[in-house]
Structure formats: C-alpha cells, structure tokens
Amino acid sequence: MQVSGTLKVLKETTAVNDRFKKREFVLEDNSSQYPQFISFQLTQDRCNLLDGANQGDAITVHFNLRGREWTSPQGEIKYFNSLEAWKIEKGAGSGNSSQREPEYETHPPREKDDLPF
Known part of the structure; x- marks a missing residue:
C-alpha cells in the first residue's frame, strides 16, 4: 500500500530495548474532503529512511x-x-486530489446494437 502527503510530525528514533528500535512519524493526507493525520512507524535499519527530511516535506x-x-x-x-x-x-506528490487519477473507470462507447430485441 502507499499514500502521499506532507510530513507533519517526525520523532527521533527510540530504543525500545537493546535489540529493537523504532521511529514514528505522522503524514498529513489531504486527498479527501477532510485532512487525515496518519501515524506510521519505521523499525530497525529503516529508522534512517527519514534522515534529512523536514516537517512540511512532500x-x-x-x-x-x-x-x-x-x-x-x-x-x-x-x-x-x-x-x-x-x-x-x-519530493513525491502531496496527495492532493487534483494529482490523483479519477476513482472511476472509463469505458469506450459501445457499438450500436442492431438486434431487434
């Protein structure tokens, strides 16, 4: 799964114990009528994926x-x-609905049906 948005909160990496560490962050998703604040976590060697990122980054x-x-x-x-x-x-999309593809399918027009019933 994936979601795009703006980095709202970025916490420091914390050691839960001597073998496990995690880093939490919050993404603001504005793709719907009301903004959604979604909490994620990074664990172990992935904790550094947001090094250099700042609040407000897309x-x-x-x-x-x-x-x-x-x-x-x-x-x-x-x-x-x-x-x-x-x-x-x-630097990915900010999750605005204008940048997303429509949530409906388009179909080519049907050929004219010559059947009498």
Missing part, C-alpha cells in the same frame, strides 16, 4: 498494515494495528 510512504492480538493480565483480549513503513519517496 513524501510518499509505502507501508504494510500489521495487526496483533494481546491478552492483558486480567485475561482481556485486545487488538492493535500498526502501519509499518518500508519505503519513503521524498
């Missing part, structure tokens, strides 16, 4: 949707989703 994020189940100490089951970015294209 980017395209390629990502995977991840989901997991967690059982609390009280036995309650909860579900969590995360958007794992794996590729960032800097």
Whole structure:
C-alpha cells in the first residue's frame, strides 16, 4: 500500500530495548474532503529512511498494515494495528486530489446494437 502527503510530525528514533528500535512519524493526507493525520512507524535499519527530511516535506510512504492480538493480565483480549513503513519517496506528490487519477473507470462507447430485441 502507499499514500502521499506532507510530513507533519517526525520523532527521533527510540530504543525500545537493546535489540529493537523504532521511529514514528505522522503524514498529513489531504486527498479527501477532510485532512487525515496518519501515524506510521519505521523499525530497525529503516529508522534512517527519514534522515534529512523536514516537517512540511512532500513524501510518499509505502507501508504494510500489521495487526496483533494481546491478552492483558486480567485475561482481556485486545487488538492493535500498526502501519509499518518500508519505503519513503521524498519530493513525491502531496496527495492532493487534483494529482490523483479519477476513482472511476472509463469505458469506450459501445457499438450500436442492431438486434431487434
């Protein structure tokens, strides 16, 4: 999956433990009637993909949707989703609807049907 927009928030890389690090960022997507603020994360060696990026930069994020189940100490089951970015294209489209292709299909005109029924 991918989405384009403007880099709204860029956090520093944090070490969750001695073997795992992550970096969170927020993309502002203006392709619909109301702006959407979408939170993503980069993990491990991908944390540096946004080095040199600044708030306000136009980017395209390629990502995977991840989901997991967690059982609390009280036995309650909860579900969590995360958007794992794996590729960032800097200077890409800002996600404005004017830059997107139409969301409808166009078909060539049908040939005239000569059948009597």
